[in-house]
Amino acid sequence: MKGEKVRQLSQLFDAPQYAEQFMELARKTGQCRDLRIRAKCIITDAAGKAVINKTTKAPKVGWVEYKSEAGAQAD
Template identity: 45%
Template sequence: MSTFAVFGMTRDFALAEARKKTPTTRIELVKGVRVTVDLTPDEWEAAVQKRADEVMAGARTVQLCKPFDAPQFARDFIALCRNRGGCRDLTIKARAPEKDGHGQIRKTKKGAPMLSWQDYKYDAA
């Protein structure tokens, strides 16, 4: 069962998200009437870069890879991301039972423990 994954943000992911969410048009007022104007490719690319910069400056993190079987593979993935550059907040999380405020494991209606991504503590040795 794969239970370890890397969470964080990379410049590549931020650019991909910005390309999906940046519109290719803008609305302008011409003599009090709203008119839709297409952006030139250079204007759109500048808007994409600006949005990607905003994503990188934010605090949001996402799952960057498919789950791994062991934490050392996740550490190797983090090393590759850091060598490539343009990343922040890279952490390893493990799929583990969720606990409530009293230390009890939360259960589903069927009695199985609820699983969620929890921070994984590992030795850096």
């Protein structure tokens, strides 16, 4: 909790349901904060169009917040 950088979990937690299970266990220990699931995918603008890299002319890829089915229904 000393301002550590964001870290990716190992490949064992690559599916959202496994990441959610891990987050539940981590919250029970009380040694964590700001747990979020992110997915590496194409970044889009407000209109939903892919953001294009000017030098490579390819869509930009980055970390985007993952919304689970349960989270999307609660909103």
